Amino acid sequence: MAILGAHMSIAGGYYKAIQSGAQDGCDCVQIFTKNNNQWRAKEITEDDVERFQAKLDEHNIQQTLSHASYLINLGSPKDELWKKSIDAFIVELRRADQLGVPYVVVHPGSFTTSTEAEGISRIAEGLNEVHQQTRGISSRCLLETTAGQGTNLGWKFEQLAEMLDQCQDPNLVGICADTCHMFAAGYNLCEEESYHDTWEEFDKLIGLEKMKAFHLNDSKKEFGSRKDRHEHIGQGHMGLAPFRLLVNDPRFSNTPMYLETAKGDAEGEYEGMSWDAANLSVLRGLIESTS
Ligand SMILES: [Zn+2]
Numbered sequence: 121m122a123i124l125g126a127h128m129s130i131a132g133g134y135y136k137a138i139q140s141g142a143q144d145g146c147d148c149v150q151i152f153t154k155n156n157n158q159w160r161a162k163e164i165t166e167d168d169v170e171r172f173q174a175k176l177d178e179h180n181i182q183q184t185l186s187h188a189s190y191l192i193n194l195g196s197p198k199d200e201l202w203k204k205s206i207d208a209f210i211v212e213l214r215r216a217d218q219l220g221v222p223y224v225v226v227h228p229g230s231f232t233t234s235t236e237a238e239g240i241s242r243i244a245e246g247l248n249e250v251h252q253q254t255r256g257i258s259s260r261c262l263l264e265t266t267a268g269q270g271t272n273l274g275w276k277f278e279q280l281a282e283m284l285d286q287c288q289d290p291n292l293v294g295i296c297a298d299t300c301h302m303f304a305a306g307y308n309l310c311e312e313e314s315y316h317d318t319w320e321e322f323d324k325l326i327g328l329e330k331m332k333a334f335h336l337n338d339s340k341k342e343f344g345s346r347k348d349r350h351e352h353i354g355q356g357h358m359g360l361a362p363f364r365l366l367v368n369d370p371r372f373s374n375t376p377m378y379l380e381t382a383k384g385d386a387e388g389e390y391e392g393m394s395w396d397a398a399n400l401s402v403l404r405g406l407i408e409s410t411s
């Protein structure tokens with residue numbers, strides 16, 4: 121059975137994210153462990169950790185995922201930003217570790233004024249540096265598949281495979297696949313045949329065992345647009361078909377799936393529900409009983 125949840129705000133305390141997630145019917149929750157648009161962060165206290173873990177137990181929520189800051193760019197050709205990104209990502213891993221969160225997902229990075237190949241090497245080099253400085257920490261890095269906007273890397277499986285190849289210890293790195301990003305990048309998950317071809321290609325280039333998490337988002341933009349605009353499940357250009365295939369795929373039955381769709385109160389047939397609760401109920405409605 122698919123493990124379904126959503127990104128939740130930590131405003132008011134880490135435990136609040138779990139509380140809100142449970143209210144909306146999440147099996148799993150993604151959080152930022154700090155303000156995602158700032159470099160600085162307040163220390164996590166023992167009290168924060170205790171309250172967070174108590175809520176996880178109370179609501180039986182497993183597989184929490186941390187999303188790293190949007191400021192981090194491990195692909196930057198500029199030394200100052202690159203070093204700052206490495207330091208910030210180390211902080212992200214330490215914070216996740218403190219909270220007992222096993223994975224931190226990060227956008228691989230953009231090459232800006234350099235080239236694709238240089239950007240990829242820079243990312244791998246950055247990850248090597250991060251790994252050297254985080255020995256003894258059990259939280260691991262997940263590279264997210266991107267939509268390929270601008271000079272963002274990681275939208276082609278080949279790019280992710282190359283990053284892993286150039287890593288000294290690729291076993292320390294997994295992948296988080298974002299459905300909206302894959303669609304925007306030109307991976308068609310919408311028909312059964314292309315769905316299976318896509319994962320076969322992923323398996324050949326990267327390995328399905330690397331798949332540790334999903335971001336479930338429909339897309340406001342067309343197939344292959346290379347634009348990253350999330351839409352509610354089934355209401356964008358992807359429709360319900362790819363989500364039906366994913367939530368019923370036995371290969372991913374233990375891989376947590378998190379919504380990153382717009383918050384707020386749902387409308388129309390979902391009136392009275394939050395959008396997260398509505399999207400989760402749409403996804404659960406796609407699960408076919410196996411009995
Ligand atoms: Zn995502």
Ligand SMILES: [Zn+2]
Nearest residue numbers: 301348349350
């Ligand atoms: Zn996105």
